[in-house]
Amino acid sequence: MTYRVGVDIGGTFTDFAVLDDANKLYTLKVFSTPTRPGQEVIDGLRALKQRYGIEPSKVSYFTHGTTVGVNTLIQRNGAKLCLFATQGFEDVLELARLRMPDVFSLFSLRTRPLIDRECVIGMRERILSDGSIETPLDEAHVRAAVAQAKAHGVSGIAVALINSYRNPAHEQRIKELIGEAAPELYVTCSSDIWAVIREYERTMTGVINAYVQPRMTNYLTSLQKALRDEGVSSEPQITKSNGGVMRAELGKRACVDVLLSGTASGVTGASFVAKLSGFGNIASLDIGGTSADVALIIDGKPQFGSGEDVGEFVLHVPSISVSSIGGGGGSIARVDDQGVLKSGPESAGSEPGPACYGRGGERPTTTDAFVVCGFLGQAEIAYGAVNIDRAKAETAIGTLAKKMNVDVRDAAESVIKVAVSGMYAGMSKVFARHGTEAKSFTLMPFGGGGPMIACFLARELGIETVLVPATPGVLSALGGLVSDTKNDFIQTVYEMLEPATLASLESTYATLAERAMDWLRKEQGHPGTPQLTYSADIRYAGQSFEIETPITDEWIKKRDAASIADAFHDEHQRLYDYCDRKAAVQVINARVVVAAANPKPDFPLRELRKHAAKPDRTVPVYYGGKMHDAGLFDRTKLEPGATIEGPAIVSQSDTTTCVLPGFTGLVDGYGNLILKDGTLS
């Protein structure tokens, strides 16, 4: 027997999903060790052996998502860097794209750059937009700049020059010169990481990469060693923001590609589970103590974007699109001076946490409101790591009740409503942006708080079905396990789409495809069948934004401009409700994605034996202004075919599902709990 292991390292817990050759799933949760990254993996491996008898030497595949990169960025404790930019454009980081985060506020400030202006050194060189060299690189000045950088005490240099997407020669030469003069420094060239037009975005991509690189490299190196020491012989893989995986070794260079690995694999896991149970359109909802994130899966496919937020920064490499819609279970409720109840944006976080955690938090949170209403605190949560103190929750919510002059339970219910309506507004925006309607989606909650709030939110959105996965706690870990090996390649073209330009377009794609195959075979060492996906970022001439349009290899080879243009017009029509088939069309970027499949588990579909599940006991809950008797169910005892009727509480060690009055639940053949709102039909 061999085992495939997926690990997701979160802020508080690290989740393991393990599959054996017979597709049996084992799950495990251990505490994360943020101060000793990698230790949690070792702890988990040992626990796997202890609990399930899984020998590390029998691990045939190991993949994991890490928060080391993203935490480095959010906590701003990455490398001290210099930026080598083109002279005359040294303020690129400070200027950004000018637009302020809050356009109404006179007190709005842009994020402080990761590199102070004093550490930006202007290079004497200039390449023009056609790639020609107007001013040759002053190499003596580069050497002097390296000396200056060393005097600043930096550990790395990001190199990002104007028009380097067109001609990387100067960036490459600077890298060589740095290598000669200071081989100990990490160097990131923007054209190596993301050879795309728009200097600010490309520079930022390079800078973020360089910023997290030393920490990521140290972490991955120590993880590789620890795994070897434990006896895991297969090479570790790391999950990526694009929903794929690659060798951990490659993560030491392409650091920027793994920043959102945790959230992306959650969405991958959600789409895998949804597809298995026959659901195409899914809104995944991941709620933790301080965050609530939403991603849309349309027709079984996660949505990709560039421009995802990472803390105060924006990531421009292709990532699975995830939007934040609020503050999670720790959001603090208050009554403002006008007597209006508000939720967030302040959060009690995980320290001190909600008042009911009894860790010193006193202010009322969403989680406390759920406790007061009886939905939480009826059974053990978070693997017994947290004890719910109902009295503390009531005291906290009681302060609000007094101001509102209502009963504490009514105050609690109002807190839930306001928290839910805030998420409703955030989520509506996500649907609107995709030009779609909430009604055509199924809500899939996970994370500690998702299943708790899902029915409330679904009802607000007019969503009929809620799918609570069998193991909501390990969706990210499972996602990593089912991800394909995948990488993106891009090159700015910036040509009109017309027969005359297609020869050069063809050669650009050929080069990208060759690089993609090299990556898969040589760097990744993956023997599987490659799947190359072609697309182009296209726009109408004169527009300032482009649309990624899927195209085929055949069109490129046949130099079939008309088919490419038609694909773009269709895509434009789909996204923006109109197109102009006569207008001139411009290709901005050529993209190739290479993917190679990794084995997928084949979970057995168990037979449904319809029966009304028996609750362990009934507990009082408060909803709709009155008390109800809710059945309390243990998730582990719910067999396929079991039905339950709201109001009910389904408890499991990593989350609690609230089933509201009017909802009915059915456990499907894969163990997922499918809740339907009977009041909608």
Next chain:
Amino acid sequence: MTTGAATAAKAERNEQGLGIDKVQLQVLADHSLAAADAMASTLYRTAHSTFVKETEDFTCGLATPQGQTFAAPKGFGSTWFVGLDYGKVIDLIPSYQEGDICITSDPYSGFVCTHSPDIHLWKPIFHDGELIAFSVGHIHNTDVGGAVPASLSRTLTEVHQEGIRIPPTKLFRKGELNSELVEVMLTNVRVRDQNWGDLKALVAAMNTGERKVLEMVGKFGVDAFRNGIQALLAYSEQQTRALISTIPDDEYFFQDYIDEDSVGGFPCRLALNMIVKGDSIVFDFTKSDPQLTSSLNVPTGGFERHTLLLVGIFHAFHSLMPDILVNTGMTRPFHCLLAEGSVLNPQFPAAVGMRSLTATRLQDVVFGCLSQALPDRMPAAPAGSISIMNVLTSDPETGRRVMAAIDPLIGGGGAMPFSDGSNGSGGNGGFLKNTPVEINEVEVPLRILAYYLTPDSGGAGRYRGGLSTTLIFKVFAPHSVITARNRDRTRFQPWGVRGGKAGKSSSYVVNEGTPKEQILGNTDIFTAQPGDVIRITSSGGGGFGSPLDRPTEAVLHDVRQYFVTIDGAREEYGVVIADGKVDEAATKMLRAEMRKQEGEGHFDYGRGREAFEKAWPKETYDALIERLRQRPVSWRFFLKQRVFAHLRDEMNVDARKLHAAMDHVESEFPQLRRKVEAAE
């Protein structure tokens, strides 16, 4: 679950109806916001013009049956019209039926539209035959015909030159498009497909709003909705009144100037006497300039709560109370006094196309009053000029004509009571994005030589004003037309407060430092020739607090960041830096010396304004306004220009000199004398 149980649960939900009591007003606010966001998304997603996508110069919202906007999107679209009151245009349509959508783009009908490129739509929303709300919104069309491409220019003198105007009328009657009207509109514009595309997008947004409102009614019940939207206005009003109550009762006066009241003209004064009493405020604007014979007038119809007069309040109050609900309720505690025939209340057919320049300065005037009232809480002046540069040139080899917006020139935010101002953009000018250098170079046959933050441009202070931006570029084709609309703050600088210095002024030069040097100042259209190198620098934000109180290490840090030069550190901050270190002893001496020279006033206006006000003290300008107001509207601008020209070399104009000059000028025009005497 049995059907019976489901029905019972459903009934219970409806009964419970999320009752809109005060405590749960936030629930309705969230749903309204979501509805407005959905409208804005529809518009943004389906609009055709790049202008809409890049500048987000549009609004969407929901209004009560009386036309008061109760919901507007957050962080999306223009910041200027979120509190707009559609009441007056709504009343201009005799009756409404389901499926109607109304339109106007006439700045003189109902005073909702404020210049002809803005197309406003409003759609009545009915529930069971009862009108319960309106979808409202506008979109700025790049061109609506008229005398010049893009329809806007300071040179225009009457509204007829500013493109086609649609009086309030129905675009759709009971769901049916008024296609004759559309044809008339599109026949009169330069880019008909684009305008039609954008109009369709705005119509789609109206329909989204209707759908969302009906969903809300379904959810909350019509009574709760009807009462709730009024409660949202009242809530915003209460928040606003609570904030006003923290402002000490008093009168606060502030004035500021536009550099030129017409092309190459004289200053235009905007003056505000802010009278705070309890929880309401009177804005007396009557000491502002008479209406101009250029397109800088702001059409308000004399409406006492016109949104364009209160944009400064939206910015300031949102800054001071971040969770304030921005809607028409915010405008209720305000009462504006406007003189008929003035720059803020022009008479038909005065041109109004470039009212944005005036409206931007008007915000500074509001900020100036609030700064005196709340000295610890308000920032110094932001850069105050929001200009977009366009280039019309050709490829020197292929001859291909290219027209493109290259970059907005905005300038720094004002220093805050607790932080330096934001660099490059900020304050009330934070909504525009720049165009990447690389995109400009590939799209337009020009070369960008540099794009940077201008050292020393931020007003010195305990907290420094935000730095301005400098853009230097070279053109290669003959007759390349460079337009820089809304250029200002070349003469009058963004002011500093509480000892903070004024931000540096804007400048615009061709072939600087060569024999062919030409200073362009506020020029909005310039024709460049091959090889010309153009430099344009925006203005910096004002400083807050004395620069002598700025910690020396902060000044040294600024020097290291190239934000302040070594000379700037010495001259403006009294910090002596040698060999990369602060010379503490020399600094102490220099600062002690400089402290003796420090002024006392709340504001530092900078040299341009000090020089002007030396020649034209406030009292003299007051007298000028007073006297002009007694003249017929059509004569006011003309007389002002003549008097300024007459007194051009006068160093200190007092009342006596002013009246003598006026008498002299007027004596040339017996017909005017007769008219005035007849009136008296």
